[in-house]
Amino acid sequence: NNDDELNKALATWAVSHNISRTACNELLKILKQYTSHNLPTDARTLLKTPRKTQHISKICEGEYLYFGLNDIIQKMLLKDNNTYVNLLINIDGLPLSKSSQASLWTILCSNTVNKTVYLVGAYFGYKKPTDSNIFLRALVDDLINFTNNGYIYNESIIKIRLFGLICDAPAKSFVLCVKGHTGFYSCTKCVIKGKYINGRVCFPYKKTFPSRKDELFSANTYQDFQIGFSILNNIPGFLPISSTPLDYMHLICLGVVKKIILLWIKGPLNVRLSISSINKISHLLILLKNSTPNDFVRKPRSLKDVKQWKAIEFRNFLLYTGPIVLRHILKPDIYLHFLTLHIAVTILIRSNLNEELINFAESLLNHFVISFEILYGKQYMSHNIHNLLHICSDVRTYGPLDNFSAFRFENYMASIKKRLRKNEKSLQQLYKRYNEIENCNSFLSSINNETLNSYKYLHNNGPVPDNYNIQLQYLMMSNEKFNIKCKGQNNNCCLLKSGQYVLILNIVQKNKDFLLIGKKLKYIKDVYESPYKSSDLNIKVMTVNNDSIFSWPITDLLGKAWKIPFGNHANTFAIFPLNHT
Ligand SMILES: [Zn+2]
Structure with missing residues (x-):
């Protein structure tokens, strides 16, 4: 009926605009006073906020909440009725405030058909979980069960598998039990040994380097790389090397693009820009605000703010604005070098990929890495620059870069983080906010016929x-x-x-x-x-x-x-x- 729809519409409005409970209560009071609609008096009733939190357990000196995959897989199948579900899992640590060490470690889930993100579990503590295998236990048990037995839906058995584990470098080394990204043997994809130059581990270009092999990793044979056994290896069909693709949001946007911009600002003299050139680029970027389509949540900003730029701002710079604002300002060889990355990523992000295009993008990235060493210097050949050599093999498995990037997970966590009001009882809050969001999503998907113009x-x-x-x-x-x-x-x-x-x-x-x-x-x-x-x-x-x-x-x-x-x-x-x- 009408009041029911009004309730749902108000709840959706309150959740999507993150309206405080006090403000929502006041609105309900006004509506009740001046209209005859049947509305609740309390925001929690409107939002169907659960009164009790599901059981929170104590693990690894922190608190842990696990929702499980069962409901999530059902929601996925309701959205896209399929004979299989290829799960993408994201694990990440998220600092909750600048003043304390409090952090959330979340397990998020999505799949290869639909970009919707779900919360599988979360850990709250004042440092990261002491043992990744304890943190992963419930997830791994769930994945083993669904991979072995499938998921019964509409009387048929749906095949479930963990298709990709998408993490940034620190989270990846945590869950795979390998050395951090500053180690000599830290490349997850090959056995290259880093060199210590000017106080950091670098990876000067080498034409051939043996790839790491899934079976050798599972057998724990990489002694200089692995520091323990990860129970992720127990998941049937999960390949610890091939199923953990490199994510272009961290690797390219926040890694390589940010690095080269910072080198233009304060790097070696042969690549550094004058202050007037930097100002000119900033001025051009700010002018582009006036032409930015509304598809971009963030408009171009000055290079003065580059340390605060978000991943999408680096992406937009690489894909769209960079080639325009850098013309005739960067030295020709540096500009050409930037274009090499711009072209390679533009190719790899598009849906019309084929083997020929991937090979071409790979040769461009290869060229970019070799030239980077010559133009910028060996000491800047970081983990991220080196990993550009590997990303095309992940594209061959997963398709265009956004199919396996962390963007969807990052956006989801940003919206959740915004809703956590105080530092205390973070998991209880997370549980309530997640349920409110899911209630609204089910309402929205029931009224939206998204394919229509x-x-x-x-x-x-x-x-x-x-x-x-x-x-x-x-x-x-x-x-x-x-x-x-x-x-x-x-x-x-x-x-x-x-x-x-x-x-x-x-x-x-x-x-x-x-x-x-x-x-x-x-x-x-x-x-x-x-x-x-x-x-x-x-x-x-x-x-x-x-x-x-x-x-x-x-x-x-x-x-x-x-x-x-x-x-x-x-x-x-x-x-x-x-x-x-
Ligand atoms: Zn490598």
Whole structure:
């Protein structure tokens, strides 16, 4: 009934905007006073906050809460009815405050079909769990059970397996019981021995290095690398080396990209930029705020804040803004080197990957690593730079980089962390917030038909092609992936399935069909031509063809693009298709 829907809608609003209990109670009071709706008086009733917390156990000098995989697998199957579930597990430590050592160690879960994230378990303590095998015990038991027996759903047996374990380097060394990423033999993928240069362990380029083998790892044979036996090895089908891919969020965005920017700011003289060059880049980045599509949660910031940049800001710099703001400012060889990484990652992030493209990206990354040593120096050949040599073999197993990146888990934990109000009773709070979020998610998935386009903001202002008998005109269209807004300049540049870039000026309904009305963009030149032509990646310098207006069926739409002002001409833009997910 109506009041029930209102209750759910209010709960969803309160949870998604992280409304405090006091504020929510006051709103309920007002609504009860001035309307006749049947509403609860207490926010906890509205949000279905559990009154009691599931059993919290004491392990490893801390507290531990385990939700288990059973309910999660069921929710996954409700979303995508499949004959198998390939689980992705993320384990990470999260400091809870700057003032104390309090931290959460979470176990999160997702799968290869859907990017939704679930909480499997969490540990709270004032240091990390003393024994990773005790911390992992419940998870490993669950995984062994479901891998061996499958999951019964709609009277059939669904195959379950742990497909990938996605962790940053410290978490990976913790759960796999191997030496930390500062050790001489710390590469998880090969047996290269690091060198000690200028106070740190570095990995100068070497053409061949034997890969680590899953069976040798499981047999605990890497004495200089393994410091114990991880019970993860007991999970059937789990390969300790191949099933723990390198995550590009930590490795490339927070690792390599951040490192090279910091070297431009305060590295060796041959690569360091002058203060005026840094200011110029910052100025250009800030200008790009005005053209940023709403698909980006964070707008470009000055290089002065680079230490505070989040992973997605480094990603956006690498994929979109860097090639524009660095042109004619970096020395040609340094710029070309940056483009090598930009092109390789742009290729590896896209869904149209094939073996030939992966091989090409791999050769670019190989070249990037060799040149890095020459341009920046041996002493900066870190663990992350070295690991660029390995990431393509993970792409061969897992597909495009975002299929196995930590982004979805990181976003999820950021939203959870925001909801934990005090440092005390963190697991109790976590339990309650998780249940509130899950209640709302089940409500949202019951009302959302995500595959449909929706149209908003009727108007009568055109433009409409001559001789068109138009019923309705709209300013905005949205679907589950993005929205297009005809007003303004930032959210109307689109790529059609034909490969044509267009500017959408109107969205109209003609009979039962929806049409996009707009202008075509015309190719002028490539944004860069070496080491690979940007137009081969669909990145082009273009201008708006001012003469005529065209219409295209809405089904021709492929995706959005970022239209970045280019050079000094008012009507000239660098066009980047949006590829990140
Ligand atoms: Zn290696």
